[in-house]
Amino acid sequence: xxxxxxxxxxxxxxxxxxxxxxxxxxxxxxxxxxxxxxxxxxxxxxxxxxxxxxxxxxxxxxxxxxxxxxxxxxxxxxxxxxxxxxxxxxxxxxxxxxx
Amino acid sequence: xxxxxxxxxxxxxxxxxxxxxxxxxxxxxxxxxxxxxxxxxxxxxxxxxxxxxxxxxxxxxxxxxxxxxxxxxxxxxxxxxxxxxxxxxxxxxxxxxxxxxxxxxxxxxxxxxxxxxxxxxxxxxxxxxxxxxxxxxxxxxxxxxxxxxxxxxxxxxxxxxxxxxxxxxxxxxxxxxxx
Numbered sequence: 614x615x616x617x618x619x620x621x622x623x624x625x626x627x628x629x630x631x632x633x634x635x636x637x638x639x640x641x642x643x644x645x646x647x648x649x650x651x652x653x654x655x656x657x658x659x660x661x662x663x664x665x666x667x668x669x670x671x672x673x674x675x676x677x678x679x680x681x682x683x684x685x686x687x688x689x690x691x692x693x694x695x696x697x698x699x700x701x702x703x704x705x706x707x708x709x710x711x712x
Numbered sequence: 713x714x715x716x717x718x719x720x721x722x723x724x725x726x727x728x729x730x731x732x733x734x735x736x737x738x739x740x741x742x743x744x745x746x747x748x749x750x751x752x753x754x755x756x757x758x759x760x761x762x763x764x765x766x767x768x769x770x771x772x773x774x775x776x777x778x779x780x781x782x783x784x785x786x787x788x789x790x791x792x793x794x795x796x797x798x799x800x801x802x803x804x805x806x807x808x809x810x811x812x813x814x815x816x817x818x819x820x821x822x823x824x825x826x827x828x829x830x831x832x833x834x835x836x837x838x839x840x841x842x843x844x845x846x847x848x849x850x851x852x853x854x855x856x857x858x859x860x861x862x863x864x865x866x867x868x869x870x871x872x873x874x875x876x877x878x879x880x881x882x883x884x885x886x887x888x889x890x891x
Contacts, residue, residue, distance in 0.1 A: 614718045616832055617821060619759065622722050624816035626729050632809025633733035636802060641738045641784060645745050648776075649729050652752055655764075662840075663759040664825075666833040668848050671764050671840055672856075675849070678771055679860040683867035685776050689783045690874035696787050697875075 619660035627653035638703050640695070644688045651681045717758055724751030738787075742780045749773045761840040 630649030637643055655674045662670025695702060728748025732741045749772045756765035798804075838844055849857050 614714055614758070615830055618718065618722075619755070620820045621817055622725070622755075624813055624820060626725060627816065628809045628813035629726070629729040629733060631812055632805050633729075635805035635808060636733065639738060641780075641787065642732070642741050645732050645738075645741050645780070648745060649732060649748065652749065652772075655768075656752060656755060659756055659759050659761045659764060662761065663835075664832045666835050666839070668840060668844050669852070671761050671845055672849050672853055674761070674764050675767060675845070676853075676856060676860055678767060679864060682771065682776055683863050685779060686867045686871040687874065689779055690871035692783060692787060693875040702787060 616660050616664040619663075620657055623653045623657040623660065625653075626650075626656065638705055640688070640692055640702060640704055640707075643704065644685065644692075647684065647688075648681060651677055651684075714758065717754065721751045721754040721758065724748070725755065739781070739784045742777060742784050745780070746773050746777050749777070759840075760835060763840055763842045763845045766842075 627650050630646045630653060633646030633649065634643055637646065655677050658670045658674045658677065662668060662674075692702065695707070700707065725748050728744045728746075728751060731744035732748065735741050735744060749768060753765040753768040753773070756762075756768060
């Protein structure tokens with residue numbers, strides 16, 4: 614398969630993730646949609662690594678996985694903290710920082 | 713044969729992604745994301761990224777998704793309200809997503825990279841193996857590797873500080889002590 618197929622698929626997955634972030638209101642599902650976008654980026658990185666015959670892109674994909682794991686851990690910690698304080702789990706009601 | 717494997721993986725990944733966005737129950741969304749990640753690992757295998765595919769299955773579909781499942785079960789079903797804070801949000805968001813897809817596709821396919829149309833160069837045996845990735849990671853990107861380990865440590869400490877139960881108990885105890 615040509616590399617462009619992988620890149621178009623990656624663009625499609627990224628768009629689905631971005632649309633999910635815009636539509637959904639639950640912070641848990643928004644984190645899941647962020648995962649979709651990061652994985653679309655990973656797919657593009659690995660496809661470029663195959664296109665160039667160079668393993669650097671795969672190392673970047675691994676680092677993206679590390680960053681995604683950190684983001685998940687902190688995000689889920691925030692969700693648990695919000696739930697413990699009996700605050701609504703809805704990003705439209707959690708807008709105290711908006712000013 | 714490779715095309716069949718690619719389209720199977722692509723359908724799995726895309727179906728999983730759409731299910732993540734579309735399903736109402738967050739628990740089912742998490743399970744759909746597992747399908748998405750496993751399909752993506754298959755695509756990584758097609759791209760000769762064996763170590764990344766294995767890491768994807770073990771780290772993502774294994775560890776991170778278990779964390780998600782536990783939090784989804786702890787928080788329970790979240791009822792998303794029917795009212796829309798921004799009028800027409802459910803209509804506008806897919807439109808914006810579609811526009812983003814078209815824009816990214818134009819940017820990729822119009823980039824006139826000559827290597828886009830073929831399968832890439834013939835690669836040596838052992839491309840993407842743990843041995844090669846380890847060599848690149850520890851020789852060329854050693855500082856990035858160490859920074860990633862620091863980041864993981866900080867995230868773990870931050871999560872414990874954020875979600876730990878002990879802190880509330882301490883606050884309550886100090887409040888009792890002052891009152």
